[in-house]
Amino acid sequence: MKKVFVLGSTGSIGVNCLNVISNLKYDFEVAGLTVNSNTQLLLEQIREFNPKVVVVRDESAAKKISGKIPKGCELLIGEDGLIKAAVETEYDIFMGAMVGFAGLAPTLEAIKRGKRIALANKETLVVAGEIVTKLVLENSAEIIPVDSEHSAIYQCLVGENLEVVEKLILTASGGPFRDKDKSFFETATVDEALNHPNWKMGSKITIDSATMMNKGLEVIEAHWLFGLPAEKIEVVIHPQSIIHSMVQFVDGSIKAQLGLPDMKLPIQYALTFPERVRNNFDRTDLPAIGSLTFYEPDLNKFECLKLAFDALNTGGTAPCILNAANEVAVSKFLLKEIKFSHIPLLINKALDKVENNLSPNLGTIFECDKVTREYVNQII
Numbered sequence: 001m002k003k004v005f006v007l008g009s010t011g012s013i014g015v016n017c018l019n020v021i022s023n024l025k026y027d028f029e030v031a032g033l034t035v036n037s038n039t040q041l042l043l044e045q046i047r048e049f050n051p052k053v054v055v056v057r058d059e060s061a062a063k064k065i066s067g068k069i070p071k072g073c074e075l076l077i078g079e080d081g082l083i084k085a086a087v088e089t090e091y092d093i094f095m096g097a098m099v100g101f102a103g104l105a106p107t108l109e110a111i112k113r114g115k116r117i118a119l120a121n122k123e124t125l126v127v128a129g130e131i132v133t134k135l136v137l138e139n140s141a142e143i144i145p146v147d148s149e150h151s152a153i154y155q156c157l158v159g160e161n162l163e164v165v166e167k168l169i170l171t172a173s174g175g176p177f178r179d180k181d182k183s184f185f186e187t188a189t190v191d192e193a194l195n196h197p198n199w200k201m202g203s204k205i206t207i208d209s210a211t212m213m214n215k216g217l218e219v220i221e222a223h224w225l226f227g228l229p230a231e232k233i234e235v236v237i238h239p240q241s242i243i244h245s246m247v248q249f250v251d252g253s254i255k256a257q258l259g260l261p262d263m264k265l266p267i268q269y270a271l272t273f274p275e276r277v278r279n280n281f282d283r284t285d286l287p288a289i290g291s292l293t294f295y296e297p298d299l300n301k302f303e304c305l306k307l308a309f310d311a312l313n314t315g316g317t318a319p320c321i322l323n324a325a326n327e328v329a330v331s332k333f334l335l336k337e338i339k340f341s342h343i344p345l346l347i348n349k350a351l352d353k354v355e356n357n358l359s360p361n362l363g364t365i366f367e368c369d370k371v372t373r374e375y376v377n378q379i380i
């Protein structure tokens with residue numbers, strides 16, 4: 001029986017992960033669950049999965065349910081509770097399904113314990129990729145990507161040598177504004193930006209898909225996962241989201257991984273790797289899909305994608321600045337306090353004004369995240 005600790009169990013990835021675990025219930029069980037404030041769903045999950053520990057980060061939400069936690073399940077509270085649970089709970093696999101920079105600290109604890117990290121929380125690798133990958137090696141931990149593109153590349157690389165990889169080809173749906181003109185970004189509403197054509201996801205990543213920052217973060221994520229420079233990572237728009245990504249080898253051969261846009265498959269793969277396990281998820285009906293199309297992204301229109309490539313090339317804390325500015329800008333857009341078109345402007349300003357530390361350590365990364373958030377909040 002493998003024990004899974006789910007960081008961020010009430011989100012889109014967290015719920016899908018518990019779904020996958022239900023299907024694999026003879027081999028996997030839940031060791032711990034953590035949430036920000038959705039205690040109602042957490043209570044349902046506790047009843048169904050019997051975790052030994054749960055964490056509610058929001059203290060007032062935690063107080064409301066403290067009397068409702070069954071015997072044999074410990075309730076921990078706040079940031080300290082998250083760290084304590086990641087450090088002390090008995091588990092084999094740590095599912096990083098929390099959103100944003102906040103996922104970094106608990107994930108580091110799981111890495112230090114040498115665990116398998118099933119990683120959806122791409123921000124962890126974006127802000128601290130060098131430190132995270134080094135720590136993984138030092139502690140004999142492993143990261144199995146959950147992000148569908150990276151899972152696809154990981155699957156294409158089984159049995160291959162990284163030295164014969166010519167380039168990685170990340171596919172992108174292009175999001176809800178794929179066919180809009182750039183001028184549309186001046187008036188784009190929150191509802192329009194949240195209306196993703198192919199994927200049902202949390203609100204932050206859905207906005208990131210509309211700006212294509214999501215693909216930018218994924219380029220940085222791919223760089224750290226697979227050790228290839230930015231010029232060997234290409235982004236291609238593929239509106240159908242059936243090919244989840246590809247690897248091109250030195251002989252010109254390209255391998256692709258295909259499937260429906262459904263996160264359950266990459267989640268299951270990250271749990272069961274190196275095994276493949278039968279499931280009853282929907283199958284891909286290629287004749288019904290008919291055609292698969294591809295074209296180059298417009299970096300002038302999707303400025304966030306360009307900013308992410310630039311931050312990766314600059315290095316140091318530039319990706320951390322990019323990420324922090326983006327998290328603040330997206331949350332302000334969701335609150336309708338700024339326009340959609342302001343998102344890249346704010347990130348660009350932060351990259352320009354916040355000092356880049358070219359050889360960061362964990363302390364400078366946490367500091368950089370804080371300083372960047374303060375800067376962006378102040379200029380809004």
Ligand code: NAD
Pocket residue numbers: 007008009010011012013014034035036037038057096097098099100102120121122123146147148199200201202203204205263
């Ligand atoms: P979501 O917003 O649906 O869920 C986030 C989860 O994290 C929730 O359980 C929430 O309670 C918890 N959380 C949020 N902020 C927190 C905080 N400060 N402290 C403690 N807990 C907190 O997000 P999601 O769409 O499931 O995405 C999760 C991560 O997976 C993101 O990094 C995203 O980029 C990545 N990802 C998601 C998808 C997808 O299909 N949703 C696909 C690929 C990658």
Ligand code: MG
Pocket residue numbers: 147148149218
């Ligand atoms: Mg993805």
